[in-house]
Amino acid sequence: MIRQSMKMAWKQLKTSKMRSFLTMLGIIIGVSSVILLVSLGKGVTDQVNSQMGDLGSNLVTVMNTSTNPNDKFTYEDVLKYKNIDGVKSVSPELSGQVKATFDYKSKDLKLIGTNEQYKDARGLKLDNGRFLLPIDVEYGQKIAVIGPNVASDLFGFSDPIGEYIRINGMPYKIVGVLEEKGASMMGSSDDQVFVPLTAAQRMLKDTNVRTFYVETETAEDVDRVVNTLESRLSIHFDYTSADSASGESAPYQVINQQEILNAFDTISSTLTTALGAIAGISLVVGGIGIMNIMLVSVSERTREIGIRKALGAKKRDILTQFLIESIVISVVGGLIGIAIGVSGALAFGSIAGIPSGITASTIIGAFLFSMFIGVIFGLTPANKASKLRPIDALRSE
Numbered sequence: 001m002i003r004q005s006m007k008m009a010w011k012q013l014k015t016s017k018m019r020s021f022l023t024m025l026g027i028i029i030g031v032s033s034v035i036l037l038v039s040l041g042k043g044v045t046d047q048v049n050s051q052m053g054d055l056g057s058n059l060v061t062v063m064n065t066s067t068n069p070n071d072k073f074t075y076e077d078v079l080k081y082k083n084i085d086g087v088k089s090v091s092p093e094l095s096g097q098v099k100a101t102f103d104y105k106s107k108d109l110k111l112i113g114t115n116e117q118y119k120d121a122r123g124l125k126l127d128n129g130r131f132l133l134p135i136d137v138e139y140g141q142k143i144a145v146i147g148p149n150v151a152s153d154l155f156g157f158s159d160p161i162g163e164y165i166r167i168n169g170m171p172y173k174i175v176g177v178l179e180e181k182g183a184s185m186m187g188s189s190d191d192q193v194f195v196p197l198t199a200a201q202r203m204l205k206d207t208n209v210r211t212f213y214v215e216t217e218t219a220e221d222v223d224r225v226v227n228t229l230e231s232r233l234s235i236h237f238d239y240t241s242a243d244s245a246s247g248e249s250a251p252y253q254v255i256n257q258q259e260i261l262n263a264f265d266t267i268s269s270t271l272t273t274a275l276g277a278i279a280g281i282s283l284v285v286g287g288i289g290i291m292n293i294m295l296v297s298v299s300e301r302t303r304e305i306g307i308r309k310a311l312g313a314k315k316r317d318i319l320t321q322f323l324i325e326s327i328v329i330s331v332v333g334g335l336i337g338i339a340i341g342v343s344g345a346l347a348f349g350s351i352a353g354i355p356s357g358i359t360a361s362t363i364i365g366a367f368l369f370s371m372f373i374g375v376i377f378g379l380t381p382a383n384k385a386s387k388l389r390p391i392d393a394l395r396s397e
Contacts, residue, residue, distance in 0.1 A: 023293045024333030026286020027370050031337025032344065033279035034366045035358070039345040041272030043357030045265065058088075058216040059121060059257040060226055062233070064208070066251030071237055073209040075197055081214060084228050086221030089117035092197055092212040096204045100146075100193060101166045102154040109150060110192045111167065113200020121215045124189055129161045129176030132196055140198035145176035147190040167193065168203060222256060229254055283369060286333065287377035294326050294381035319386035326378025327371060334370035338363055 062081075064073050075092055082090045094113035099106055118124070119131045131145055144165065151160050164171045172195065181189050201207050216225050234240070237251045244250070342358055349356035 019293065020329065023289055023329055024286075024336065026282060026289045027330050027333030027373065028286075028337040028340065030279065030281075030283030030286050030373075031334050031366045031370050032341035033282055034276055034369070035338060035341025035362055036344045036348070037275040037279050038272055038362050039341070039357040039359070040348060040354075041268065041275055041357065042359065042362075043345075043349055043355040045268040045272070046357060047354045058219045058222055060214040060216065060222060060229065061253075061255040061257070062212050062214060062229060063253045063255070064210045064251070065249075065253050066237065068251065071251050072207070073212065074207055075201075075209060077236070078209055078212045081212075081229065081232065084214075084225055084232075086216050086218075086225050087214055088217045089121055089215045090212060091115055091118040091121045091215070092209040093118070094197055094200045094204065094206065094209055095211075096200070096206075098168045098193070098203070100150065100154065102163065105154050107150060107153050109147075111200060111203070112192055112194045113197040113204070114194060115197055117215070118194070118213070121213045122189070124181070125179040127177050127179040128159070129174070131176055132194065136196040137198055140202060141196055142170065142172045142199055143175045143195070144172040145178065145194040146174055147178050147188075147192050148180045149190040150193060151177050167195070170203065172199075219258065222258060226254055226256055280369065283373050286370075287330075287373035290326055290329055290374060291377040291380055293329075294322060294378055295384065297325070298322065298381050298385045315386045319382045322382035322385045323375065323378050326382065327374040330370050330374025330378075331367075334367045337370065338367060341366070 064071065073092075078090055078092045081087065091114055096111050097108065098111040099108050101107075112118075114132070115137045116132045116134055119126075124131070126145075127148065129145070132143070135141070136143055144167065146154075146160065146165075154160070154165060155163065160174045160177060163174050165174060166172070172193075178189055195203075197209075214225060214229065216222050233252045233254070234250075239248075239250055239252075342363070345356045345358050
């Protein structure tokens with residue numbers, strides 16, 4: 001009986017192709033929207049987690065946020081935090097905008113003054129040459145490590161290792177080129193030049209290190225290191241509990257990488273769920289469309305229902321037939337919606353350069369929800385058809 005009902009449902013779909021398509025349109029839009037939005041939300045989350053995960057969950061960022069010119073970090077001040085138990089490395093960062101030139105080519109870029117431990121702390125990799133050495137920082141050597149975009153813009157296909165570029169008019173020897181990393185929310189190293197901190201201090205005429213990175217031995221050491229850092233920083237800046245109680249903001253900021261990841265995961269999960277729920281509304285609208293069309297179909301086929309009941313069809317047979325027709329409409333619409341949603345997520349991910357984020361659970365969930373919509377909104381028409389009295393149905397024109 002079920003097989004026969006499915007054949008009849010398929011026949012009804014083919015008989016009124018345009019009406020069937022318009023009936024399925026809400027389901028198609030709903031399913032494709034759910035898959036597209038949820039997948040892209042997950043894709044963005046995966047990309048950000050990957051980018052931030054490259055830095056590791058054992059990285060702590062310390063920033064000097066004071067507006068008082070006397071509140072400074074010197075390189076010697078920064079290095080003192082390396083003796084904290086559990087700290088693996090400390091990397092200062094002094095940055096500024098500079099102009100680099102080679103022959104007749106020039107490029108505005110960001111200069112980073114740092115030490116030899118910065119590469120590992122920030123997850124940088126070399127494509128050619130070497131990174132900074134302790135002796136470079138000690139003697140303020142005029143050497144530079146450049147990003148891949150800087151290398152291609154200034155040197156084209158030539159090997160830049162050993163060549164000299166002028167940074168704000170001063171000659172610097174290139175000793176290394178970084179691997180391409182691409183843009184991220186933490187910034188891109190592809191358009192940056194890295195020089196020893198002491199050389200950057202001379203060039204920028206600034207000895208104040210406003211940012212430095214603390215890498216711990218393990219992720220388990222982070223909380224303990226953060227507590228110690230905050231204790232020492234409060235002493236360094238003479239920031240007391242009384243200042244905190246009076247509402248005065250701290251002149252420093254300690255950022256735990258893992259806390260950022262956890263906060264972003266929470267926000268992205270909430271947004272993805274909200275987007276999926278919004279898209280799911282169109283599925284409900286599609287279900288209402290199915291119910292309306294099925295009610296019209298019951299009215300049009302009243303005489304058919306009467307004949308079937310007169311020939312011995314029971315109430316549950318009529319109920320099953322119309323319920324299956326409703327489910328077939330939602331299932332076919334769901335399959336078309338899956339195809340459109342998956343294709344759209346793949347295409348958009350490729351264009352935007354982010355992972356598609358498509359998962360089997362998203363596809364299965366959207367499909368089952370569309371089937372559920374077909375059952376729920378098909379019950380009313382099916383129930384109406386099953387309750388028709390044979391004598392009244394046969395009288396219908």
